[in-house]
Amino acid sequence: MDDIENYNPTGDLKENSSYTPKHEKTEEDYRHEEEENKAQYNNFYYNSAGFENYQNNFFEEPENIRTRKSTGGEKFIIFLFVLIVLLCAGFAVYGIANDIYRSNNFLSQFKSTQQVIFYRESKPEGANDPENFIDENGRFTIEGASAYVKDSIVEIYTYSDSAKTVLAGTGSGVVVSDDGYIVTNAHVLNSEGYHIVKTTDEKTFDAEVIGRDVKTDIAVIKVNSRKLKPAVLGNSDEAVVGERVIAVGNPAGLSNTVTDGIISAVNRKIRSDSTGFEMDCIQTNADISPGNSGGALVNMYGQVIGITSSKYVSSSFEGLGFAITINEALPIIEELMNNGYISGRFRIGIQLIDMASEDKVLLIEGELGFKLPDDFTGVYIESISEDCDIANTDLKQGDFITEINGVHVQTYDELYDTISRDFKAGDKVPAKCASVDKNGKVKYYDIEFKLMEDTSGNY
Numbered sequence: 315m316d317d318i319e320n321y322n323p324t325g326d327l328k329e330n331s332s333y334t335p336k337h338e339k340t341e342e343d344y345r346h347e348e349e350e351n352k353a354q355y356n357n358f359y360y361n362s363a364g365f366e367n368y369q370n371n372f373f374e375e376p377e378n379i380r381t382r383k384s385t386g387g388e389k390f391i392i393f394l395f396v397l398i399v400l401l402c403a404g405f406a407v408y409g410i411a412n413d414i415y416r417s418n419n420f421l422s423q424f425k426s427t428q429q430v431i432f433y434r435e436s437k438p439e440g441a442n443d444p445e446n447f448i449d450e451n452g453r454f455t456i457e458g459a460s461a462y463v464k465d466s467i468v469e470i471y472t473y474s475d476s477a478k479t480v481l482a483g484t485g486s487g488v489v490v491s492d493d494g495y496i497v498t499n500a501h502v503l504n505s506e507g508y509h510i511v512k513t514t515d516e517k518t519f520d521a522e523v524i525g526r527d528v529k530t531d532i533a534v535i536k537v538n539s540r541k542l543k544p545a546v547l548g549n550s551d552e553a554v555v556g557e558r559v560i561a562v563g564n565p566a567g568l569s570n571t572v573t574d575g576i577i578s579a580v581n582r583k584i585r586s587d588s589t590g591f592e593m594d595c596i597q598t599n600a601d602i603s604p605g606n607s608g609g610a611l612v613n614m615y616g617q618v619i620g621i622t623s624s625k626y627v628s629s630s631f632e633g634l635g636f637a638i639t640i641n642e643a644l645p646i647i648e649e650l651m652n653n654g655y656i657s658g659r660f661r662i663g664i665q666l667i668d669m670a671s672e673d674k675v676l677l678i679e680g681e682l683g684f685k686l687p688d689d690f691t692g693v694y695i696e697s698i699s700e701d702c703d704i705a706n707t708d709l710k711q712g713d714f715i716t717e718i719n720g721v722h723v724q725t726y727d728e729l730y731d732t733i734s735r736d737f738k739a740g741d742k743v744p745a746k747c748a749s750v751d752k753n754g755k756v757k758y759y760d761i762e763f764k765l766m767e768d769t770s771g772n773y
Contacts, residue, residue: 454614459560460572462616466545467609468496469512469564470521470535472504482507486563486609487535488618489542490647494519496542497647498608499623500526500533500771511537514570525650526771529591529659531623532643533771534650545610548617550596550639553580559598560612561622561635565605575600584636586623595636596620602635611637654769660739661768663702666715667694670725682712684752691724692716692748703764709747716758717746739767 440446447458454462466489474480485502489495496511503509509521519537526533557577565571579597586593596611596619604624611620620637649656669675669691678694679685692714698705709715717723718732737743743765748758 452615454616456558456560456572456574456614459612459614459616460562460570463545463560463562463610463612463618464570464572465514465543466618467514467562467564467570468542469567469569470496470498470502470608471510471512472502473508473510474504476508478508478510484564484567484605485607486605486622487511488608488610488621489544490547492540492542492544494537494539494542495524495651496521496535496537497621497643498533498535499621500528500531501624502608503533503535505771509535511535512569513542525654527646527650527656527659528771529656530593530638530643530646531586532621532638532646532650534647545618546616547640547644548613548615548619550580550619550641553577553596553613553619553639555579558614559600559619561598561600561602561606561609561637562612563602563606563609563622565603567605571606573601578634582636594639594642596639598635598637600635602637650771655771656768658738659768660733660737660765661702661770662733662763663699663704663766664709665696665698666726666729667696668725668729669693682750682752685754686750687754687756690748690750690756691722693723693726693729702766704761707761707763708759709761709763710749712749714748714750715745716748719744733765737765739765741765 444458444461447455447461468487468489470485470487471478472482472484474482482504483502485498487496487498487502490497503523503526505523505526509523511519511521513519517539519539521535521537524534524536555577558574559577560572560574562570562572575598577596578599582595582597583592584595585591598611600611602609602622602624606622607624609622610618611622613619619640621640621643622635622637646656667674667678667681669678675686681694681696693716695709695711695713695715697711698709715723715729718729719736721728721732723729723732733743741764742762744760744762746758746760748756750756
């Protein structure tokens with residue numbers, strides 16, 4: 315501030331003034347000053363930190379971290395390192411895959427050094443003795459009943475040719491006498507076929523058909539042997555609901571197959587699915603398959619109380635089987651053995667379709683090719699046998715029988731029951747018949763025919 319008195323605003327210095335003009339700094343002065351400041355800061359910072367001899371400038375990038383170009387040796391080292399890593403990875407993958415591949419073989423070859431212990435034991439001594447299968451009242455267990463009856467059940471093979479090379483079917487049979495009579499189902503046999511019987515001890519015999527009744531599905535054959543064991547026939551009237559039973563037969567050629575169950579019902583009137591004839595049957599839940607046909611339904615006393623038949627088995631419901639009661643079958647068996655047929659059995663000589671259901675009516679209309687009048691009913695005649703007396707009447711194929719002896723009929727049962735109630739073989743039967751044209755016009759006429767005695771068993 316003292317110098318300001320000597321300052322001349324015009325820029326001229328006053329004479330005799332003590333003020334000395336300052337030297338104007340050049341660029342070189344500023345650079346020199348900056349370098350001195352840097353040197354002083356470096357000395358202060360590094361000396362105080364213990365780096366007394368540090369010579370590098372703090373503000374300059376150290377030489378050892380400056381970007382440098384890689385040399386050839388460094389590239390080789392990097393390549394070698396990458397190669398080693400890749401080789402290690404490859405060996406690791408190979409080792410894992412090889413272990414997985416070999417593990418199954420290794421495990422399969424592995425054997426435990428410890429012995430496996432199986433726990434086994436036999437039945438108590440005497441458990442299979444026959445006396446243990448029957449109680450003091452003569453009642454068998456299932457094992458006892460099966461053993462008791464098995465030798466009385468035989469296999470039946472039906473052939474179409476005399477050389478017995480063309481098998482037509484198989485079934486079962488029940489030995490009923492010690493001189494070789496065997497009971498079976500009529501549908502098991504062929505009226506013009508050839509039959510072989512095979513016993514439980516693998517012996518075979520040619521069989522002769524003594525008689526067969528298709529209507530009841532019962533037949534009798536005979537073999538030339540007196541060494542067969544006859545079954546014991548029981549009284550089916552003594553059967554009670556809930557009683558345990560077994561069914562013995564040869565389904566699918568599997569000899570002496572035994573199924574067990576109970577009596578589900580008695581005195582069932584069951585209609586055959588082939589003939590429509592009704593028989594007194596025992597209902598059971600013991601499995602009865604088609605191969606059991608002609609086999610036996612046996613109670614726990616070893617008694618045959620029924621003849622099983624696939625024609626009386628319900629295919630619509632599981633566990634619902636039927637056997638013809640032995641009491642109803644026995645008179646038929648005896649008559650077949652004595653006569654070879656059922657005496658008094660008549661034959662009309664017609665094949666028919668009745669009108670018992672809407673489906674059957676539609677079947678008739680399908681054969682006629684037109685619709686029947688709504689109020690018309692009767693029994694449709696499919697065919698007429700030329701060897702019967704009815705073939706000599708005015709009845710023709712495609713016509714209807716509407717009345718028998720003045721009683722209206724439209725079902726098989728009504729036709730058969732009306733005839734069998736009032737007539738027998740050899741009698742003359744009056745009937746009213748009808749023909750229907752495509753316009754729905756009905757023409758009625760009367761006939762009379764003679765009932766033929768049926769000795770064929772073919773119904």
